[in-house]
Amino acid sequence: MKIESHPLPDLTQAASAFAALGSEQRLSVLRTLVRAGPEGLRIGELGTRTGVTGSTLTHHMKILAAAGLVTQTRQGRSIICAAVAFDQVQSLSAFLLTECCADSVTPDKA
Amino acid sequence: MKIESHPLPDLTQAASAFAALGSEQRLSVLRTLVRAGPEGLRIGELGTRTGVTGSTLTHHMKILAAAGLVTQTRQGRSIICAAVAFDQVQSLSAFLLTECCADSVTPDKA
DNA sequence: CCTTCATTTCGAACTTTGTCGAAATAATGC
DNA sequence: GCATTATTTCGACAAAGTTCGAAATGAAGG
Numbered sequence: 385m386k387i388e389s390h391p392l393p394d395l396t397q398a399a400s401a402f403a404a405l406g407s408e409q410r411l412s413v414l415r416t417l418v419r420a421g422p423e424g425l426r427i428g429e430l431g432t433r434t435g436v437t438g439s440t441l442t443h444h445m446k447i448l449a450a451a452g453l454v455t456q457t458r459q460g461r462s463i464i465c466a467a468v469a470f471d472q473v474q475s476l477s478a479f480l481l482t483e484c485c486a487d488s489v490t491p492d493k494a
Numbered sequence: 495m496k497i498e499s500h501p502l503p504d505l506t507q508a509a510s511a512f513a514a515l516g517s518e519q520r521l522s523v524l525r526t527l528v529r530a531g532p533e534g535l536r537i538g539e540l541g542t543r544t545g546v547t548g549s550t551l552t553h554h555m556k557i558l559a560a561a562g563l564v565t566q567t568r569q570g571r572s573i574i575c576a577a578v579a580f581d582q583v584q585s586l587s588a589f590l591l592t593e594c595c596a597d598s599v600t601p602d603k604a
Numbered sequence: 605c606c607t608t609c610a611t612t613t614c615g616a617a618c619t620t621t622g623t624c625g626a627a628a629t630a631a632t633g634c
Numbered sequence: 635g636c637a638t639t640a641t642t643t644c645g646a647c648a649a650a651g652t653t654c655g656a657a658a659t660g661a662a663g664g
Contacts, residue, residue: 395518395521395522395525396518398515398521399515399516399517399518399520399521400516401516402512402513402515402516402521403512403513403515403516403517404516405508405509405512405513405516406509406510406511406512406513406514406515406516407509407513407651407652408505408506408509409652410509411505411508411509411512412505415505426610427610427611428609428610428611438611438612438653438654438655439611439612439613439614439653439654439655440652440653440654441611442611442612442613443612443651443652443653444652447651458611458660458661460610460661460662461608461609461610461611461660461661461662462609462610462611462661463610463611463612517621517622519622536640537640537641538639538640538641548623548624548625548641548642549623549624549625549641549642549643549644550622550623550624551641552641552642552643553621553622553623553642554622556642557621568630568631568641570631570632570640571630571631571632571638571639571640571641572631572639572640572641573640573641573642
């Protein structure tokens with residue numbers, strides 16, 4: 385598993401990606417999508433599974449998509465949503481671990 | 495470096511930790527703190543370095559502390575702030591990577 | 605081209621978050 | 635105990651995010 389293949393986000397990008405994850409509903413949507421696997425889910429089905437539907441779900445999906453955590457593609461009458469979270473999360477972890485923490489891991493055992 | 499030593503946060507905890515990171519100002523505060531190392535920084539000095547001072551900084555520090563990302567301890571007249579980000583970020587990464595992604599890493603090379 | 609189904613856009617109400625200054629609390633030294 | 639320095643609490647306001655329903659758009663089939 386290569387970790388260095390993704391560029392580190394800058395402060396602004398990282399903050400908005402974290403903000404996108406910082407909502408219980410969106411995190412639930414993302415989890416449902418990631419569990420659904422690469423094939424993704426119709427947005428209607430996604431709404432049914434998460435209990436978030438209609439314009440509210442559209443709104444949250446836009447935020448997740450803007451953060452690069454999910455994709456939406458039309459297929460016939462439906463919009464298929466799929467997660468891209470894995471790589472993104474690697475980048476976000478890397479952001480904090482390298483950009484921030486560098487050499488200052490707190491030395492005492494938690 | 496052991497990764498399995500921290501319990502996975504639940505959806506609610508994870509969302510609020512991500513929300514705490516989801517602000518450019520707070521991320522900047524956290525970065526400054528983590529770079530300052532385990533000794534930490536007076537909150538005044540932290541304000542000077544980040545450009546966020548007074549009640550606003552107090553407010554953001556409370557959010558970071560509630561998320562378990564920083565600690566504050568009084569020392570004389572000053573409050574010393576220090577980051578605990580490393581372990582927490584491990585947990586947050588682990589949350590998404592195990593709780594969410596499980597067996598569904600997107601198979602194509604980005 | 606009209607209907608139907610799936611989703612999005614728009615606008616309005618509402619809730620939450622961010623920011624500021626002034627007053628309050630806490631610790632120190634005289 | 636009073637003055638000084640460091641930080642927090644409080645109240646107010648502005649800005650941003652959330653939620654909803656109704657109308658608009660897009661795709662497919664008859």
